[in-house]
Amino acid sequence: QQQVKQSPQSLIVQKGGISIINCAYENTAFDYFPWYQQFPGKGPALLIAIRPDVSEKKEGRFTISFNKSAKQFSLHIMDSQPGDSATYFCAASPNTDKLIFGTGTRLQVFP
Amino acid sequence: EPEVTQTPSHQVTQMGQEVILRCVPISNHLYFYWYRQILGQKVEFLVSFYNNEISEKSEIFDDQFSVERPDGSNFTLKIRSTKLEDSAMYFCASSRQSNSPLHFGNGTRLTVT
Numbered sequence: 041q042q043q044v045k046q047s048p049q050s051l052i053v054q055k056g057g058i059s060i061i062n063c064a065y066e067n068t069a070f071d072y073f074p075w076y077q078q079f080p081g082k083g084p085a086l087l088i089a090i091r092p093d094v095s096e097k098k099e100g101r102f103t104i105s106f107n108k109s110a111k112q113f114s115l116h117i118m119d120s121q122p123g124d125s126a127t128y129f130c131a132a133s134p135n136t137d138k139l140i141f142g143t144g145t146r147l148q149v150f151p
Numbered sequence: 152e153p154e155v156t157q158t159p160s161h162q163v164t165q166m167g168q169e170v171i172l173r174c175v176p177i178s179n180h181l182y183f184y185w186y187r188q189i190l191g192q193k194v195e196f197l198v199s200f201y202n203n204e205i206s207e208k209s210e211i212f213d214d215q216f217s218v219e220r221p222d223g224s225n226f227t228l229k230i231r232s233t234k235l236e237d238s239a240m241y242f243c244a245s246s247r248q249s250n251s252p253l254h255f256g257n258g259t260r261l262t263v264t
């Protein structure tokens with residue numbers, strides 16, 4: 041119930057391509073779904089977040105798609121760049137405080 | 152941009168020893184958290200702290216753990232008697248108010264030998 045399942049575990053994309061990372065949850069009480077980006081040796085940094093009252097949110101090259109009925113959400117990175125190479129975590133929570141993180145996706149973008 | 156600061160960046164300790172991990176949250180933030188990340192695994196919630204008391208804790212946060220805000224700026228996590236399995240990256244986070252985004256520090260890598 042408290043888990044957030046994330047896939048794939050790792051992802052290799054060519055520069056300019058689209059990176060897609062998927063997450064699924066069980067707990068219908070979750071109503072806050074952030075994505076965090078983590079570079080080696082750094083803490084997670086909030087990238088973009090969505091609440092279930094909208095099905096999509098876009099910020100620059102990053103888009104969250106949210107499917108409430110399927111209890112799934114995904115991160116799309118358009119025009120992926122080598123600088124996007126990092127580990128991405130989805131998370132979910134009934135509030136913004138106690139985040140339940142997914143297992144992470146290591147993204148590598150090759151020139 | 153203000154940031155959450157954690158010290159030390161790396162702490163090595165022997166099993167059974169006490170450690171204190173320190174954090175300076177963003178100055179106008181009122182909610183404070185500790186999360187941990189065992190190498191290669193996901194980030195896990197430990198505890199949240201507001202108004203000088205614990206507001207929520209996970210099952211990981213047993214009697215060996217405690218948190219304190221000893222003054223107006225620091226927020227500490229103490230592990231009383233460390234075990235090998237406490238080896239992890241510990242992240243402090245803060246938020247301005249309830250239901251606002253968390254800002255994470257760069258973490259303290261704790262190695263228990």
